[in-house]
Amino acid sequence: MSELLLTYEPIIRLSAFLGILGVMVIWELVSPCRRLEIPRLIRWSNNLGIVVVNTIVVRLTFPIVAVGLAHQADSQNWGLFNLIDLPNWLAIVISVMLLDLVIYLQHVMVHAIPILWRLHRMHHADLDFDVTTGLRFHPIEILLSMAIKLAVIFALGPPAVAVLIFEILLNGTAMFNHGNVRLPLGFDRLLRWIVVTPDMHRVHHSIWSAEANSNFGFNLPWWDRVFGTYRAQPKESHENMVIGIEQFRSQRDHWLDLMLLQPWRGPASDYPINREKGAG
Numbered sequence: 001m002s003e004l005l006l007t008y009e010p011i012i013r014l015s016a017f018l019g020i021l022g023v024m025v026i027w028e029l030v031s032p033c034r035r036l037e038i039p040r041l042i043r044w045s046n047n048l049g050i051v052v053v054n055t056i057v058v059r060l061t062f063p064i065v066a067v068g069l070a071h072q073a074d075s076q077n078w079g080l081f082n083l084i085d086l087p088n089w090l091a092i093v094i095s096v097m098l099l100d101l102v103i104y105l106q107h108v109m110v111h112a113i114p115i116l117w118r119l120h121r122m123h124h125a126d127l128d129f130d131v132t133t134g135l136r137f138h139p140i141e142i143l144l145s146m147a148i149k150l151a152v153i154f155a156l157g158p159p160a161v162a163v164l165i166f167e168i169l170l171n172g173t174a175m176f177n178h179g180n181v182r183l184p185l186g187f188d189r190l191l192r193w194i195v196v197t198p199d200m201h202r203v204h205h206s207i208w209s210a211e212a213n214s215n216f217g218f219n220l221p222w223w224d225r226v227f228g229t230y231r232a233q234p235k236e237s238h239e240n241m242v243i244g245i246e247q248f249r250s251q252r253d254h255w256l257d258l259m260l261l262q263p264w265r266g267p268a269s270d271y272p273i274n275r276e277k278g279a280g
Helices: 002-030 040-061 066-076 088-112 114-124 131-135 139-156 160-177 185-191 198-205 222-226 256-264
Strands: none
Touching: 002 131, 002 160, 040 131, 040 139, 040 256, 066 139, 066 160, 088 114, 088 139, 088 160, 088 222, 114 139, 114 256, 131 160, 160 198
């Protein structure tokens, strides 16, 4: 099974990525929540350009990626789940949940440490909020995230199928919860007990630091409630709230070259959690 997953992993992941991206793009065109401030051609070409750069950087930097390491851990009996006897389905469920918890904690970390916030703020600097925002991360942050993920996989030894499920879920839900789409309020209220919804995550992209430092979940919504970082709604309506950060608010700031240089431009600002002044 692991050998089969390893062989077809790129096809499975690419198919899921393109399928979900296509559905979200159509949904945004049919039922948008907000009017976009920057023309789609400019934002999409540069945000998707980041995806290409990140893919190349990861492939050149890491000789083995998440599913491959999980397969290696299984064959070498590395990690916790290869030392204890659990039903495979339970190991898969626990692995997906623990990996998601790590992503939540990592997300809090990049908001808490100013030098890491410099990397992460490229994601928050987007002046609009749509499916491509969910793909917009600085290459160095992507490398850091991959290193953390590989370390956790090495320690846990999760089933390879669990890692593949998690990778697809994380990528898919990141596109979904960054979607510029409208959901009925009652349905959103119910759905956000199961998955992070666009309205829930949009709060996290508010220009107000108190709101930006809430709702850190990407996939499972429970961690924010457990750790006290949940905020139900922005102080302004979703249609009228200001997206982004105080820096980098010109269109030119959102071209690929300047986005890649953002970590070295200007101060770290007051958004990191441990420097928060309680704005909002």
